[in-house]
Structure formats: C-alpha cells, structure tokens
Amino acid sequence: MGLFNNIPTDPPIEVFHLTELFNQDANPSKVNLGIGVYQDENGRTLTLPVVRSVEQQMAQDLTLTKNYLKGTGLDAFCTACLKLVLGEQSPAIVENRACSIQSLSGTGAIRIGLDFLYRNGFRTAYVSSPTWGNHDSILQTIGFEIRKYRYWSKDKLTLDIDGFIADLEAAPEKSVILLHACAHNPTGCDPSREQWIRISDTCKSRQLFPFFDMAYQGFSSGDLDQDAWAIRYFGHEAKHELFVAQSFAKNFSLYNERIGHLVGVFESRDIIPKFRTQMATIIRRNYSNPPAHGAYIVATILNNPTLYGEWKNNVRAMHERIHSMRQLFYNKLKQLGTPGTWEHIIQQTGMFAYTGLNPRQCQVLIQQHHIYIMSDGRINVCAITQRNADEVAQKFYEVIT
Ligand code: PMP
Numbered sequence: 001m002g003l004f005n006n007i008p009t010d011p012p013i014e015v016f017h018l019t020e021l022f023n024q025d026a027n028p029s030k031v032n033l034g035i036g037v038y039q040d041e042n043g044r045t046l047t048l049p050v051v052r053s054v055e056q057q058m059a060q061d062l063t064l065t066k067n068y069l070k071g072t073g074l075d076a077f078c079t080a081c082l083k084l085v086l087g088e089q090s091p092a093i094v095e096n097r098a099c100s101i102q103s104l105s106g107t108g109a110i111r112i113g114l115d116f117l118y119r120n121g122f123r124t125a126y127v128s129s130p131t132w133g134n135h136d137s138i139l140q141t142i143g144f145e146i147r148k149y150r151y152w153s154k155d156k157l158t159l160d161i162d163g164f165i166a167d168l169e170a171a172p173e174k175s176v177i178l179l180h181a182c183a184h185n186p187t188g189c190d191p192s193r194e195q196w197i198r199i200s201d202t203c204k205s206r207q208l209f210p211f212f213d214m215a216y217q218g219f220s221s222g223d224l225d226q227d228a229w230a231i232r233y234f235g236h237e238a239k240h241e242l243f244v245a246q247s248f249a250k251n252f253s254l255y256n257e258r259i260g261h262l263v264g265v266f267e268s269r270d271i272i273p274k275f276r277t278q279m280a281t282i283i284r285r286n287y288s289n290p291p292a293h294g295a296y297i298v299a300t301i302l303n304n305p306t307l308y309g310e311w312k313n314n315v316r317a318m319h320e321r322i323h324s325m326r327q328l329f330y331n332k333l334k335q336l337g338t339p340g341t342w343e344h345i346i347q348q349t350g351m352f353a354y355t356g357l358n359p360r361q362c363q364v365l366i367q368q369h370h371i372y373i374m375s376d377g378r379i380n381v382c383a384i385t386q387r388n389a390d391e392v393a394q395k396f397y398e399v400i401t
Helices: 014-024 049-060 075-086 105-119 133-142 161-169 193-205 229-237 271-286 293-302 305-335 343-347 359-369 389-400
Strands: 098-104 124-129 145-150 176-180 209-214 242-247 259-265 352-354 378-380
Touching: 049 293, 049 305, 075 098, 075 229, 075 242, 075 259, 075 293, 098 105, 098 271, 105 133, 105 209, 105 242, 105 259, 105 271, 124 133, 124 161, 133 145, 145 161, 161 193, 193 209, 193 229, 209 229, 229 242, 259 271, 259 293, 293 305, 305 343, 305 389, 343 352, 359 389
Parallel strands: 124 145, 124 176, 176 209, 209 242
Antiparallel strands: 098 259, 242 259, 352 378
C-alpha cells in the first residue's frame, strides 16, 4: 500500500487549463482571450527590443557570473526599483524609510510580504470583490482570515465606491487591505484620484494597512508615473506605512524570469534593518536566494537614462496597442448592434476588459465558437487583432442574442 494512494486531486487552475484546451484545439480560427500575456498584432509574445539589446550586451560581459545573489536581492536592482515605484523625489527614500526586496515576480512579492505581516501579528486581510484569484489562495495558504470589500457593481458596470468605503469602515484595525495599484485585474476599473483619497482617508482613520499589488505599471495610462499615483499619494501625502508588490512580468515582458520586488515604506528608518533581517529569514526558508538574470536586465535598463527612455517607449507602445484594440472591439460590437451597453469596454484600462458575459455565455463561446474566455467574462484585450476582431465580435453577438 503506497503512502500516497489516497491523496486528493486538486482542481485545475482555470487560466492554465483554458490555455491547455486552447492548445489542443485544432480549429484555425480559435482565439485565446484567457491568459494575461501581452501579444502583438500577430499573436506573438516577443522579447522587448530594449531587453534583447541588454541581453546581447550581457552575453559579452565576462564579469557577470552565476554566483548566488544575496537572499534579499541585487542592490543595484532594488535601489532603482524603489525610485520607479515611489518617484525620484520620494521623501520616504530621502529619509531612508523605504526598502525594496527582490522577489520571485509579483506573486513572490505578495507571498513574502504577507508572510512577514502574518508573522508580525496581522490576521485579517481584505481583497476586492472580484480580484485576481491568487490573492485568496495565497492568503488562505498562510492562514489569514479573508474578507471581501465591494468593488465592482454588476448593475452599473463600474466601481461601487460607496460599498468599498463602507466595507473598509467596518474593517477591524490592523487589517491588511490588498489594493490593485492600477489596471485592476479582472475589472480594468480603477478608482479616480478623488476616490483614492477617500480610500486613503478611510485606511488612515481605521488604522488599516494598505498593500498595493502593482502588476501592470504603465499599462493603465501608458505612463509609469501616472500609474504609480495612488501609491505615491498614500506614501507621501497621506504618510501611510505600506507595502507594494511589483511585477516586471508584463511591463518588461519578462514573464518566465520571475522578476519583481517588494517595497516596504515605514514610519521610521529604524524599522528597515529589522525588516531586512526578517525578509532574509523568510526568503532563506523558502527558496534561499532569487534568480539573477532578470534582475541584471531590469537594473541595467533602469540605471541607464537612454535604455530607460527606450523601455518607456516600449511600454507606451504596448499600452497603445491594447487601447486601440479596446476601441476596435467596442466599435465592432456596436456596429453589429449587440444588445447591452458596451461603453465599459472603452472606459476600462490595462490589459483586461470585464465584459459582463455570464458563465453560460462564456461556456458557449469556448465549446461552440473556439473563443477561450475566463468564466467571469474577463478578456485579454491584446489577444484581439485587426484580423480576428470581426469574428470575435460576431461570436460575442451570437452568444448574447
Ligand atoms: N497580481 C495581479 C493582479 C496579476 O494579474 C498578476 C499576473 N497575473 C500578478 C500579481 C503576478 O504575476 P507574476 O507572479 O507573474 O508577476
């Protein structure tokens, strides 16, 4: 009798399962609107030109070795990342109250940040309803009590700011509030600046801890600084202590390099050395030290003004393509006379559109039309191209009517 004969089977992870089904589908007109990966007009996920040129340089650099990095990461990377998130003139940086720890992409940053909070007494965490599914999974694995704050109004197809604030007001002190810094996944709907200020005020008065998840800096507005506005407002103007988990998967197109970092901003610089020792412990017990390749790439680009400028252009180009596909898809749905309002598609930002399709309509799209879509109706807008837009819109029209 084997020791593992009776282990349970876990359910598949929806987004990866969808991709497997898509890969197995032999239909030539199939489209994968599921996974959140940037694609160009030809459906390819290419290495960014600026990343390619840095990699070519790195291949010639004999000083680069495969020796271990420190557990907390590459200093040149972490220092540059802090400025990218908090801004060059950040008071928290000047006063040495901020610190960045390299992580295994955004997921890893969320994980080590939440591990730190749990081991320091935080027990309750709030996530938006809906949110990226892995938030709940990570929180649950660590042992947090998970609560939801209202976010998306299904009826109004927009942000339910009053519900959001009311739920924060009812939250116990020292709750962790997971916030999407920009380009909310899955809804593509972010608070306005006035709304962010209300959220900040409520977190302050209720003593809640803001934990920003920033997986899409640059994808919401095309501008890296604008997309960091909420974080900077919370950190500088409102003087919150906060965390930011940043991913470079999307904006550097470095998905499989697992490169990101966790930022901590604290009231006092005295916290930083203690925070670092705890992070070193957490990392040591999990994976000991992070991979270096992506860190070298990002550090090289962020620390060189010319390369930085090129990268900003690359990010803007991705944003513009997504934006124009949003408009194209909207136009097609309108031209067909598809029932319902579709303005939300063009009002939303970032990589995703939250279409409002129900799970049954999504199922029909997959099974009868070879359009692969998440069951909550979220679509990756950049999977739409000039070539497939007519057909995708037509199929949406058919499942809706
Ligand atoms: N947070 C959100 C909201 C995301 O959408 C993603 C990417 N799907 C991540 C974090 C982290 O992804 P990664 O670990 O690949 O950086």
